[in-house]
Each structure stands twice: as C-alpha cells, then as structure tokens.
Amino acid sequence: MKFGKFLLAAALMVSGLTASAQETERVEFNHHWFLQLQGGANYTLGEAKFDKLISPAAQVAVGYQFTPVWALRLAVNGWQSKGGFADNTTTYKWNYVAPALDVKFNLINAIAGWSPTRVFGLNIIAGVGANIAWGNDNNGPTLAGHEMTKYWTGTSVLPVGRAGLDLDFRLSKRVSLNLEAMANGTLEKYNSKAASHNSKDHNPDWYFTALAGVKINLGKVQNVIPVAVPVVVEEPAPAPAPAPKPVVREQPKPQPVVKKAPEMQTEIFYAIRQTTITDSEKGKVDNLINFLKANPETKVTVTGYADAGTGNPRVNMKYSQQRAENVAKALTEAGIDAARITVDAKGDTVQPYSENDKNRVTIAIAK
Numbered sequence: 382m383k384f385g386k387f388l389l390a391a392a393l394m395v396s397g398l399t400a401s402a403q404e405t406e407r408v409e410f411n412h413h414w415f416l417q418l419q420g421g422a423n424y425t426l427g428e429a430k431f432d433k434l435i436s437p438a439a440q441v442a443v444g445y446q447f448t449p450v451w452a453l454r455l456a457v458n459g460w461q462s463k464g465g466f467a468d469n470t471t472t473y474k475w476n477y478v479a480p481a482l483d484v485k486f487n488l489i490n491a492i493a494g495w496s497p498t499r500v501f502g503l504n505i506i507a508g509v510g511a512n513i514a515w516g517n518d519n520n521g522p523t524l525a526g527h528e529m530t531k532y533w534t535g536t537s538v539l540p541v542g543r544a545g546l547d548l549d550f551r552l553s554k555r556v557s558l559n560l561e562a563m564a565n566g567t568l569e570k571y572n573s574k575a576a577s578h579n580s581k582d583h584n585p586d587w588y589f590t591a592l593a594g595v596k597i598n599l600g601k602v603q604n605v606i607p608v609a610v611p612v613v614v615e616e617p618a619p620a621p622a623p624a625p626k627p628v629v630r631e632q633p634k635p636q637p638v639v640k641k642a643p644e645m646q647t648e649i650f651y652a653i654r655q656t657t658i659t660d661s662e663k664g665k666v667d668n669l670i671n672f673l674k675a676n677p678e679t680k681v682t683v684t685g686y687a688d689a690g691t692g693n694p695r696v697n698m699k700y701s702q703q704r705a706e707n708v709a710k711a712l713t714e715a716g717i718d719a720a721r722i723t724v725d726a727k728g729d730t731v732q733p734y735s736e737n738d739k740n741r742v743t744i745a746i747a748k
Contacts, residue, residue, distance in 0.1 A: 413602050
C-alpha cells in the first residue's frame with residue numbers, strides 16, 4: 382500500500398506541470414562543394430550525316446555552390462571528335478581533352494527561392510577553357526584527295542567558349558541524377574577543314590556534348606536550427622474535496638487596506654528590420670513616460686524581441702537589443718532616471734505572440 386501511495390503522489394507531481402518546450406526546426410542553405418561524374422556522346426558539326434559524326438564523351442567536374450543561385454566549377458570534358466564529308470563515306474577522328482571554368486546559375490532557385498526538398502533543378506551554364514587535341518596525324522591517307530586547308534598534326538591547343546543547360550533530379554540530400562547539354566565553339570582549325578585557301582569566311586567550329594551522370598554534394602548542404610516554442614499544457618482539474626464541517630471562528634479584526642502599486646504594460650511594434658520607434662508608436666511611449674512620472678516609485682523593464690520567421694539568431698539578437706535600447710533612450714531623454722530602467726533582449730529565442738510579425742516588438746512593464 383505504501384508503494385502504491387508513492388506512485389500516486391509521483392503521478393500527481395508530474396501532471397502538475399503547466400508548460401513545456403516543443404522543438405521546431407528552421408532549415409537554412411549551407412555553401413558546399415560538389416562533384417559531377419558524367420558520360421555521353423559528342424557531335425562535331427560537319428558536312429556528313431548526323432549519325433556519322435557522333436562519338437563518345439565523358440566529363441568530370443568539381444565545383445563550389447556559393448549561394449542557392451550561384452556556383453563555380455572546374456570541368457574536364459573529353460574523349461573523341463569526328464569529321465566527315467558530304468559523300469557520307471569518308472570520316473576521320475581524333476582525341477581531345479577540354480578543361481574549362483564554368484559559372485552555374487540556378488534558374489529555379491532564383492525565381493522560386495531555395496527549398497531543401499525540391500526535386501527538380503535547372504542551371505544555366507557558361508564558361509571558357511581550352512581544347513587540347515591530338516591523334517590527327519594518322520588521318521592523312523584517309524583525307525587524300527580532299528582539300529584540307531586547316532589540317533594540323535601533333536597537338537592542337539585552341540580556346541573554347543561554351544554554354545548550355547544542366548538538369549538535376551534530386552535522389553537524396555547528397556545525390557542527384559544529372560543531365561547536361563553543352564555547345565562548344567572554337568577556331569576553324571579544329572576539324573582541319575575550310576572553304577578554300579583564299580576564303581575570307583572564317584566560321585568557328587562547333588561540337589556539342591550530351592551527358593548524363595550523378596552529382597554528389599560534399600559536406601553539409603543545409604543547416605538545421607532548432608527553435609524553442611513555448612507550449613501551454615492544461616493543468617488537470619483537482620479532485621473535489623469533501624465538504625468541511627462548519628467551524629465557528631471569531632471574526633477577524635479589520636486590517637488596514639494596503640494600496641497596491643499601479644502597473645502598466647506597453648507594446649511597441651516594428652516593421653521588418655526596423656529598430657527605430659515610428660510616429661504611429663510614439664504615442665505609446667509618451668503614455669509610458671507620463672505613467673512613470675506620475676508614479677515615481679515604479680520601475681520599468683524594457684525587453685526587445687525579434688521574429689523567428691526571418692533573419693538568423695545572430696542578426697535577430699542584434700535587432701531586439703537595439704529595439705529595447707531605443708525605448709530606454711526615449712525614457713531617459715524624457716527625464717526618467719536610468720536607475721529605474723532595466724533593459725533586456727531575447728532575440729528570436731522567445732516568441733510572445735503566435736502571429737510571427739507581432740514578435741518584432743518591445744514590451745515595457747512598469748510596476
């Protein structure tokens with residue numbers, strides 16, 4: 382029986398709690414490195430039919446995502462290119478490798494904002510680099526009888542400008558399926574062909590790559606910030622007590638009435654990123670000043686807050702501190718003794734209102 386009474390008492394103590402904290406999360410973007418591994422096909426623009434000029438291609442890239450919108454990567458693309466003639470019987474090939482520095486612009490994040498769970502991403506890519514080609518030496522016999530005014534041997538190094546699109550399909554937090562299409566432009570010498578020796582038409586040579594592979598995010602891609610939200614738990618109703626027996630007591634002597642000191646609470650609200658007291662809120666501060674002057678025995682606690690829905694904890698703490706200090710400054714400038722004023726700041730760690738925007742506030746309690 383004693384053990385049963387102990388369990389009953391413990392249960393009543395636990396049920397007497399009136400509040401607890403429920404943790405919610407705020408997710409923010411984190412800059413990070415990424416790796417791309419891709420394979421596909423290369424098409425070198427020429428006179429022969431499309432299928433005659435397709436060859437294998439591969440690409441490895443390492444990049445850094447600075448913001449949800451902008452990234453920079455170093456990509457190395459290469460394998461094989463082909464050339465051909467209108468007769469569709471004579472083709473020739475050579476090898477190349479093309480390192481390039483690319484800028485990536487995430488169009489979806491720029492329009493709709495960053496989301497950690499978004500499935501689809503679309504990037505616009507632009508870059509510059511160099512095309513290093515070799516293996517053209519063995520094409521001489523194949524090209525006999527054809528005018529090859531730009532024919533090169535040994536190793537060819539040409540500048541390259543490139544642009545294209547990059548599609549990401551999210552598979553997990555770190556891995557996504559990646560599809561990429563790029564157009565690469567270089568000098569006319571690349572495919573060893575020109576209109577004639579005396580031609581003034583120097584058109585650039587083009588090759589196009591279509592690649593598929595994976596993109597792997599390295600390191601943390603997002604920060605999860607816990608936010609404590611107070612949750613009120615209703616206190617259980619006590620069991621009804623038995624009616625007490627009437628007790629005859631002497632009437633107490635009347636006690637002198639102690640006058641309770643007057644109290645006042647004032648809320649000064651702000652717009653987003655605002656710390657100064659607006660004209661619409663100055664009347665509240667004036668009322669507080671008049672109350673303090675009329676009740677010189679009272680003291681006031683001035684507490685600043687910031688909303689958790691915007692900014693970050695460091696910035697929000699700064700905003701709440703400035704809001705509280707500006708109200709305290711208005712009081713001292715009006716003649717209120719600084720010794721009667723206590724200044725505090727809660728940042729976004731405490732949210733006195735359920736409506737997010739109302740938490741950009743300074744609450745002054747005088748008593």
